[in-house]
Amino acid sequence: MQIYLPIAEVSVNAFLLLGLGGLVGMLSGMFGVGGGFLMTPLLFFIGIPPAVAVATGANQIVASSFSGVLAHFRRRTVDLRMGTVLLIGGLIGAAAGVAVFNYLRSIGQVDLMVRLCYVVFLGIIGTLMFVESLAALRRSSSGAKPKRKKHGLVHKMPFKMRFRVSGLYISVIPPLLVGLSVGVLAAIMGVGGGFIMVPAMIYILGMPTKVVIGTSLFQIIFVAAFTTMLHATTNYTVDVVLAVLLLVGGVVGAQIGTNIGLRMKAEQLRVLLALLVMIVCGKLALELLLQPSELYSVAPPVMQ
Amino acid sequence: MMRGLVLAFLTFCATLPARAEEVVLGLSKDEVAITASFNGSDILIFGAVLREEPIPSGSPLEVVITVSGPSTPVTVRRKERRFGIWINTDAVEVDRAPSYYAVASSGPLREVLSNIEDLRYRITVPRAIRSVGAPMTILDSAAFTRALIRIRGNMGLYQVLEENVVVDQQTLFRTSIQLPSAVTEGGYITRIFLTRDGKVVSQYQTTIEVRKVGLERWLFALSRNQPLLYGLMSIAIAIAAGWGASAGFALLRR
Numbered sequence A: 001m002q003i004y005l006p007i008a009e010v011s012v013n014a015f016l017l018l019g020l021g022g023l024v025g026m027l028s029g030m031f032g033v034g035g036g037f038l039m040t041p042l043l044f045f046i047g048i049p050p051a052v053a054v055a056t057g058a059n060q061i062v063a064s065s066f067s068g069v070l071a072h073f074r075r076r077t078v079d080l081r082m083g084t085v086l087l088i089g090g091l092i093g094a095a096a097g098v099a100v101f102n103y104l105r106s107i108g109q110v111d112l113m114v115r116l117c118y119v120v121f122l123g124i125i126g127t128l129m130f131v132e133s134l135a136a137l138r139r140s141s142s143g144a145k146p147k148r149k150k151h152g153l154v155h156k157m158p159f160k161m162r163f164r165v166s167g168l169y170i171s172v173i174p175p176l177l178v179g180l181s182v183g184v185l186a187a188i189m190g191v192g193g194g195f196i197m198v199p200a201m202i203y204i205l206g207m208p209t210k211v212v213i214g215t216s217l218f219q220i221i222f223v224a225a226f227t228t229m230l231h232a233t234t235n236y237t238v239d240v241v242l243a244v245l246l247l248v249g250g251v252v253g254a255q256i257g258t259n260i261g262l263r264m265k266a267e268q269l270r271v272l273l274a275l276l277v278m279i280v281c282g283k284l285a286l287e288l289l290l291q292p293s294e295l296y297s298v299a300p301p302v303m304q
Numbered sequence B: 001m002m003r004g005l006v007l008a009f010l011t012f013c014a015t016l017p018a019r020a021e022e023v024v025l026g027l028s029k030d031e032v033a034i035t036a037s038f039n040g041s042d043i044l045i046f047g048a049v050l051r052e053e054p055i056p057s058g059s060p061l062e063v064v065i066t067v068s069g070p071s072t073p074v075t076v077r078r079k080e081r082r083f084g085i086w087i088n089t090d091a092v093e094v095d096r097a098p099s100y101y102a103v104a105s106s107g108p109l110r111e112v113l114s115n116i117e118d119l120r121y122r123i124t125v126p127r128a129i130r131s132v133g134a135p136m137t138i139l140d141s142a143a144f145t146r147a148l149i150r151i152r153g154n155m156g157l158y159q160v161l162e163e164n165v166v167v168d169q170q171t172l173f174r175t176s177i178q179l180p181s182a183v184t185e186g187g188y189i190t191r192i193f194l195t196r197d198g199k200v201v202s203q204y205q206t207t208i209e210v211r212k213v214g215l216e217r218w219l220f221a222l223s224r225n226q227p228l229l230y231g232l233m234s235i236a237i238a239i240a241a242g243w244g245a246s247a248g249f250a251l252l253r254r
Helices: A014-031 A038-044 A048-072 A080-108 A110-143 A175-190 A193-203 A210-235 A240-262 A265-287 B003-016 B117-119 B141-154 B214-225 B228-251
Strands: A002-006 A010-012 A160-165 A168-171 A296-299 B021-027 B033-034 B042-051 B060-069 B071-082 B085-098 B100-106 B156-162 B164-169 B172-180 B188-197 B201-214
Touching: A002 A014, A010 A014, A014 A048, A014 A240, A014 A265, A038 A048, A038 A110, A038 A175, A038 A265, A048 A110, A048 A210, A048 A240, A080 A110, A080 A160, A080 A175, A080 A210, A080 A240, A110 A175, A110 A193, A110 A265, A160 B033, A168 A175, A175 A193, A175 A210, A240 B172, A240 B214, A240 B228, A265 A296, A265 B085, A296 B021, A296 B141, B021 B201, B033 B085, B033 B164, B042 B060, B042 B188, B042 B201, B060 B172, B060 B228, B071 B141, B085 B141, B100 B172, B117 B188, B117 B201, B117 B228, B141 B156, B201 B214, B214 B228
Parallel strands: B033 B201, B100 B156
Antiparallel strands: A002 A010, A160 A168, A296 B071, B021 B042, B042 B172, B060 B100, B060 B188, B071 B085, B164 B172, B188 B201
16 A cells, blocks of 8 residues: 655655564564664665754654653663663754754765764674673573672762763763763764663763663653654654554564564574664775765755 | 837748648647546647648658646756665756657657657757766766656657557547656646658647646645745645544543
8 A cells, every 4th residue: 555755745654664663673572773874774764855854853753762761660660860861962963963963964975974873883882792792601501600790980070960860970961971972972973872872871971771772761761752752843844644554563663573572582682683773884985985876866946 | 019020020021931741730638637546648639730732742741749737947866875875976957858758650650750840849858958068087977868768658658659640541640648647736738749751740839738727726825925924824724634533532431
């Protein structure tokens, strides 16, 4: 069944979109990630204009993270204070990110920048996660216990604040910076940034793992909602029909994925996720490196 | 006032050359509605040649039909290899390019239409695109126009349908033009040219309206006129869906 998307101005198969939403939802349920980093490139592949894919991706993330954060509120694993600090940084970052996005669009480099961001970040995260989870797999089979490291830097900075839920007493500067950089990425890449935020919270801020995902989801809702608003008001590129189709598939897929995820070992899941991230990264990198079959592209001029 | 108008009309008619052959046109639809299930549309264009004298002897009558979507400026960019990766470097602004353009003819275009007439009426695809100038640094600006025609041609937006107009007894003609699903809104100017020996002997023009309707129209208008409201609505839908999914599956699990 073909459906015409009013903002993207293309006609696509509705079942393809439902399936896409379901697939990404399933993966996000399995691995506990937002799935934006998969959704946006997949939307590029099926021919949604990049600007619409990025903006609509942000809208879809609002739904999936809201659904996720409710579960975490029930388990009291959301650090509201830390979330708010991250959020302040995130909102500033998102505003800057949309400004950068619009500038890149005016000089015709937005596709390149989005792809480069994906290749760099997915490459780094995928490789790190792959190495780390392989090591964890080997440890769990040999029975050795993982060591915990203490970072000194975040404890030496000024403006200290107590984060009771996380059990931390650290400076507000590192969380602000983490929020800021994730906000910029969220706006440019159309992702929630969970795949960067979560490792940063664990390894840089030293937060306990059980509150990390809830807190990250909490702040992502607001950053993604803010990004959606900015894209809707400055670029008119949020396609609500596209978002709804992806959402419906996504929420169903997430539940199936969660059930699959429960039956697998955490380390195995992480190896699979790492492989997935590296495949997406490799595909995008090849497109940048190999000579494209069509060297020219047509775009409407950006209104000044 | 009225008398003046009538007088003006009469003088206008008098200045018109006496038309030996005129077009009477029919369209299978003069309005195309873009609904949620829109997946392209076929338009049948047919008509007859009205004449008060017998068919002129000599070369037969040929028919050229063009359908042109709203013209907008576009930017054509070219990728080049820099630092090992392919990035957009040169760009050419094309002043006006139709978002959709189809030209159908009863014979090979080069035979049924002379170059001069093509230039005057802007009939073939390259003539329909208006490109005034490229930056001084780009020497091969024609390549950019060719690329535009190639890309939109591959998307089915630019169509050359030679020998696709059927002409019966030099009087009746018909053709079918396909609008792809990725069309934009606007008035699609449809022109019919009657030619003999490559010269245009008569022409006729009408407009096919292509409009989004229903929900599509409402959403599009809202996103442009009330972007703040539209953004808030999108977020509200997302929140509701997220909450609904969470609540729904919590119920299922119980």
